[in-house]
Amino acid sequence: MRIPFIKMHGLGNDFVVIDARETALPVSPARAAALADRHTGIGCDQFIVLEPSALADVKMRIFNPDGSEVGACGNASRAVGLLLGAERAGHTRIETAGGLIEAQATDAGIAVDMGAPRFDWNAIPLAYAMDTMAMPLGWETLENPVAVNVGNPHAVFFVPDVHAVDLARLGPIIENDPVFPERVNVNVASVIGPDHLALRVWERGAGLTRACGTGACATAVAAMRRKLVGRSVAVDLPGGSLRIDWPEGGTITMTGPATTSFEGAFDDALYPL
Template sequence: MNFIKMHGLGNDFILVNLFTEPEIDYQNLAKDWCHRQLGIGADGLVLIQPPEKKENHFKMTIYNSDGSEADMCGNAIRCFAKYVYEKKMVDLEEFRIETRAGVMVPKVNVVEGKVVSVQVDMGKPRFKPDEIPINLPTQEVIDKKVRVGDGYYRINALSMGNPHCVIFVDDVDHYPVEKVGPIIECDPIFPARVNVEFVEVLNRKEIKMRVWERGAGLTLACGTGACASVVACVKNDLTVPEVTVHLPGGDLFIKWAKDDHVYMTGPATYVYTGQINI
């Protein structure tokens, strides 16, 4: 089986092009392939597929390193967009990709035939508890003190096509993300589990973020998490709507625009291509 290894700010993925590779049970393979000692090693497995509707150009399916299926991933879709454009699978600089979270529209920034960055319209944030989902009897969950596990946290919950819980901290570099993240991810208050972002606000235009990803654990970056974090910052009047998000793997630029859509811009990088036995 041929594959491509790529990353978006250190959030790394195995990509398989199903325009040329066979349809097999990739979900069961994902956990083994993503294993860092026994497989290729990655945060997730991404399938490049033909679209189900003719007005779209591609379909993207993502399996996390634990084998669960993800709704959406901002870093993965940038890798996807760079690959299909540079491999001339599409001749447009803006195209439509079907995901479990709906149709996403990346726009590639091309210099001398190479994609140097990708902007993705990530859609509108959703705040209703049943859309996230979160089990709380309220209209929205912004700066709410909630008991999770054995402690209380002030949380901000929203969906960017997948569920997020944003928590503001004073010193994100030294915050025990590895301890608190999995407790919150799997708490019964989040029936579909949740991605957990820990955010330190540096100033009105910059934040620093670390993330515990649903189904993948501690990762170097999370595109949807960066979007959710900026939305939470704006809702709490902590930043302006255009923010640089500093992640362990690098920077993303996030804009919550007047059309209520969130736009994410960042790089994608090739690592290598290879073959694996199946």
């Protein structure tokens, strides 16, 4: 059987999207990893499966290249918002393992309400209680991160120069530290101005990517909590820029582009469970 897919990206963070709302597609970690492989599969940063939802317009399942399933992906949320916006009059409610989110087409791109951030140590989660505003931990030159959950766990380090950090080496060390029982996304950020951040992200299960929407949200919120920036910021990633807004006491809105690259189909029998 041939399974149709759509290849999409947000700021270069790319996805294979399968619409399984009418015909179910069984997915295992092995199958997700095989399809995400850039040499022997289709190739992507995340493999996305859309399923029926009793709570929203659609349920979005998100798999990393290592086959692990995660709760949230901001860039993929914008891609799904773009994909389904026409049938939902530009507005899509999306169920994820990290919670319900909403995507809306705007003149500036796709705006996604990512919900409220969580800061309690057991909501990140961390292995034991500690101050999440400045964790009393360090890994070489990276010290005292802010921990925040925006549907998935993030550790945010503020540094003078994001490009001076060997994130390819330190990222997996921090990601897999036992203090993070569900692993963690590692963000290194620099404050460029009162409404401007630069960011690089090591994503758990994916490695270095050109953009990470939840990372941009987590980093903006962390900078706002530390009063380094105002409540609306541009976050520059290697693949481009996102706008993050977090009004006091409200939810996070992420706005940015999403693009369809191409459509295709694969032979279901070539990627067994």
